[in-house]
Amino acid sequence: MGLLVFLPLVLPLTAWPVARLAEHHLHPRTATRLLTAVAAVLGVCSTLCLALLMVVGTAQLPGNPLPDAWSDPEVRAVLPYDEIAGRAAIPALLAVVAVCGRVLLRHRGVRRRAARALAGLPDRPVAVLPDPSPYAYALPAATGRRGRVVVSRGMLARLGPAERRALFAHERAHLTGRHDRLLLVARLAAAANPFLRPLRTAVTYSAERWADEEAAVRIGSRRVVARAIGRAALASGGAGPAPLTAFAVAGPVPRRVAALLGAPPAPRAWPPAFTAVGLALWGALVGAVVSALASANSAVTLYAVLKAATPL
Amino acid sequence: MKKRDDGDAEPGARRRGQGELEVQVLAAVRAAGGPVTAGRVRERLGGGLAYTTVITILTRLHAKGAVARERVGRSFEWTAVADEAGLAALRMRRLLDGEGDREAVLTRFVTTLPSSDEQLLRELLARADAEDEAPRGGEPEAGGPEGRGPGAGRAGEG
Numbered sequence: 001m002g003l004l005v006f007l008p009l010v011l012p013l014t015a016w017p018v019a020r021l022a023e024h025h026l027h028p029r030t031a032t033r034l035l036t037a038v039a040a041v042l043g044v045c046s047t048l049c050l051a052l053l054m055v056v057g058t059a060q061l062p063g064n065p066l067p068d069a070w071s072d073p074e075v076r077a078v079l080p081y082d083e084i085a086g087r088a089a090i091p092a093l094l095a096v097v098a099v100c101g102r103v104l105l106r107h108r109g110v111r112r113r114a115a116r117a118l119a120g121l122p123d124r125p126v127a128v129l130p131d132p133s134p135y136a137y138a139l140p141a142a143t144g145r146r147g148r149v150v151v152s153r154g155m156l157a158r159l160g161p162a163e164r165r166a167l168f169a170h171e172r173a174h175l176t177g178r179h180d181r182l183l184l185v186a187r188l189a190a191a192a193n194p195f196l197r198p199l200r201t202a203v204t205y206s207a208e209r210w211a212d213e214e215a216a217v218r219i220g221s222r223r224v225v226a227r228a229i230g231r232a233a234l235a236s237g238g239a240g241p242a243p244l245t246a247f248a249v250a251g252p253v254p255r256r257v258a259a260l261l262g263a264p265p266a267p268r269a270w271p272p273a274f275t276a277v278g279l280a281l282w283g284a285l286v287g288a289v290v291s292a293l294a295s296a297n298s299a300v301t302l303y304a305v306l307k308a309a310t311p312l
Numbered sequence: 313m314k315k316r317d318d319g320d321a322e323p324g325a326r327r328r329g330q331g332e333l334e335v336q337v338l339a340a341v342r343a344a345g346g347p348v349t350a351g352r353v354r355e356r357l358g359g360g361l362a363y364t365t366v367i368t369i370l371t372r373l374h375a376k377g378a379v380a381r382e383r384v385g386r387s388f389e390w391t392a393v394a395d396e397a398g399l400a401a402l403r404m405r406r407l408l409d410g411e412g413d414r415e416a417v418l419t420r421f422v423t424t425l426p427s428s429d430e431q432l433l434r435e436l437l438a439r440a441d442a443e444d445e446a447p448r449g450g451e452p453e454a455g456g457p458e459g460r461g462p463g464a465g466r467a468g469e470g
Binding site: 110113114115116117118119120121127128129130131133135136137138139150152155167170171174179180183207208211223226227229230231232233234236250251252253254257258261 | 330331332334335338339396397398399400401403404405406407408418419420421422423424425426428429430432433434436437439440444
């Protein structure tokens with residue numbers, strides 16, 4: 001398998017350009033789905049290769065439960081720098097498993113507690129809570145329960161009638177599009193390989209943009225959606241942490257508002273190849289395919305070598 | 313790691329009903345109409361629950377601010393402060409305030425706004441409002457009474 005096995009660990013870097021450019025050049029729906037798919041492939045391949053490295057590394061440890069023959073020179077020959085890479089892969093993979101597990105547990109925990117908090121309220125698509133502090137969010141469907149929009153009175157009081165409709169349309173777009181699943185995949189991928197974190201950020205943002213644009217179509221005005229977001233954010237504002245860099249780029253909320261006040265995104269799904277975003281997109285896709293091929297090749301090679309080495 | 317909610321420590325079967333149980337107990341206290349002892353609450357619930365369970369749930373409701381209690385002799389008398397929706401709001405606030413990661417799980421309408429963004433956002437909205445006030449045969453808007461910049465500004469400071 002040679003150096004190929006290391007490739008999927010760094011190939012997430014090929015997706016960085018498109019993660020950066022997608023926001024301005026792709027339709028948010030396309031961007032969300034595409035970036036999530038790319039992140040998923042790259043994350044799975046990276047983890048698979050880490051697992052292969054770990055097998056070779058574990059076989060060298062004294063007292064390991066694997067067959068003794070797996071630490072033979074022939075096996076170690078397939079992996080360059082087998083001593084260092086194999087040993088380093090063990091804690092790396094354990095960390096990946098731990099972080100992914102934590103993401104899943106938290107996800108389930110928050111969802112369950114949110115559902116439990118609403119127990120006792122009538123099962124309607126919208127739950128209005130008597131709370132002066134302004135918030136609104138989508139609580140995705142769980143087993144035996146429909147997805148719900150949860151909104152506080154404090155939030156509704158700060159919005160006009162048209163803006164309220166914009167808010168509900170936005171949250172409903174999250175629910176019908178099952179954006180929560182895409183976001184979970186992106187978060188797991190980022191947990192599997194830190195190089196995929198920019199993709200998670202991009203997916204989070206483009207999912208919001210997607211819901212914004214759906215809401216704009218539903219209520220027939222992008223400007224009303226922009227104003228609803230602006231009002232809601234100003235109402236809940238002030239509590240946010242200051243950005244770490246002094247001259248940071250604008251945060252997601254002003255960018256969403258600016259995007260809605262600008263021209264609507266082109267519905268075209270695929271950008272021309274010889275533009276910056278076209279090249280970035282192809283770069284990411286090629287990266288994902290190469291990652292898949294490299295990890296498949298490594299897996300098959302290692303399997304064959306281990307099988308040959310194992311005494312029957 | 314995550315701060316454990318008191319409800320999370322309960323074993324499986326009970327845990328699922330935890331939310332509903334709190335709602336039932338609160339409803340019983342509310343139905344009493346005034347200060348009521350735990351024993352009376354238990355009777356109103358039909359006696360299906362152990363006395364200690366009722367006390368536990370009342371204490372939990374008290375911690376959440378859904379009921380008030382007053383010591384009378386050797387025991388407490390309980391009064392409802394919130395209704396079912398109020399209880400849901402209190403529980404939701406605990407979740408939203410307590411969990412660091414909930415932003416990632418619950419897709420909120422807007423994320424919190426750093427002060428630099430606030431300024432930028434006000435400018436964007438002011439510009440949009442200015443464009444709307446210029447007479448155009450554009451989109452139909454619910455602009456009229458609340459579509460003005462200063463009003464939005466004041467809401468932000470509250």
